[in-house]
Amino acid sequence: MKLLAAMMTMATAVLAAGRTPQPTLTVCLDTAGRAAVLDPARATASRVFGKAGIRIAWRITEGPCAAGAGIVVTVVSTAPGNVSSDALAYALPYERTHLVLFWDRLSTAAPPAEVAGLIGYVLVHEIGHMLEGVSRHSASGIMKAHWDSNDRADMRIGHLRFAGEDLEMILAGLARFAGADFAH
Numbered sequence: 001m002k003l004l005a006a007m008m009t010m011a012t013a014v015l016a017a018g019r020t021p022q023p024t025l026t027v028c029l030d031t032a033g034r035a036a037v038l039d040p041a042r043a044t045a046s047r048v049f050g051k052a053g054i055r056i057a058w059r060i061t062e063g064p065c066a067a068g069a070g071i072v073v074t075v076v077s078t079a080p081g082n083v084s085s086d087a088l089a090y091a092l093p094y095e096r097t098h099l100v101l102f103w104d105r106l107s108t109a110a111p112p113a114e115v116a117g118l119i120g121y122v123l124v125h126e127i128g129h130m131l132e133g134v135s136r137h138s139a140s141g142i143m144k145a146h147w148d149s150n151d152r153a154d155m156r157i158g159h160l161r162f163a164g165e166d167l168e169m170i171l172a173g174l175a176r177f178a179g180a181d182f183a184h
Contacts, residue, residue, distance in 0.1 A: 022050070023174050026070025027127065028059040034075060034103065035060070037116050044120025045127070047158065048142070052167055054174065056127075071130050073123065075101045086146070089122050091129040099126040114156065121147075121155050128166060131173035138163045 031038045046056045059065065065072040079102035083090065088106050091099040101122065110118045121142065128143050129135060137145035141163035144151065154160035162170065 022053055022055040024055040024057050025049075025127070025131070025174065026057045026059060027073060028061060028065035028069035028071070029073045030061050030063060030065055030075060032075040032077075032103070033062065037107075037119065038075070040116035041119035041123060044117050044158075045123040048120070048124045048161075049127075052162055052170065054170070071096075071127060072098050073101065073126075074098065075103050078102070078104045088118075089126050091126040091135070093129040093133050093135050096130055096133060099130060101126075110152075114152075117155055118152075121160060128162065128170055132166065132169040133173050133176070134169075138166055141166060 029038065029042065042056075042058055046058075049056050057070075059069055064074075079087065083102070087102065088109055089099060089101045101119065106119050106122065107115060109115070125142050132143075137143055141161055143163060143166045147155070147160075151160055
């Protein structure tokens with residue numbers, strides 16, 4: 001048994017040595033005291049981006065993120081009144097730094113057991129806007145404006161992906177992302 005474990009460890013190391021390093025994007029998340037739900041949401045977002053060939057380096061805070069901390073995610077308790085009633089979050093893709101999650105809407109947008117997964121996909125969607133650098137939406141996949149029941153079912157089993165054109169824009173956006181936000 002120990003020999004098998006050692007052989008698997010060596011095989012994994014050999015395979016990893018031959019891979020090109022994934023580009024890394026730094027994301028600073030102010031958990032606002034909600035780490036119990038946001039930690040599994042981060043894991044979902046990391047998994048989805050990992051499948052797209054992107055590594056997320058999370059910086060976790062219990063207060064505002066410092067300047068230059070990469071993409072900055074803030075959680076607000078209540079959505080502002082001037083935001084569409086169906087929006088769960090928003091990104092500022094043209095300034096390429098900030099996105100905001102609306103806790104009141106996210107915490108009630110899915111059954112309790114599915115909230116963390118939904119938040120993970122909302123993070124992926126909004127970070128996708130930041131990397132694409134535009135506020136456009138796609139006809140299918142993660143970057144759709146409104147997810148339907150089929151999309152939600154795909155989320156639950158981890159199968160909702162970026163549409164091809166979105167993945168191309170996201171990878172191009174990574175290459176343009178400057179400074180501490182992007183590293184190889």
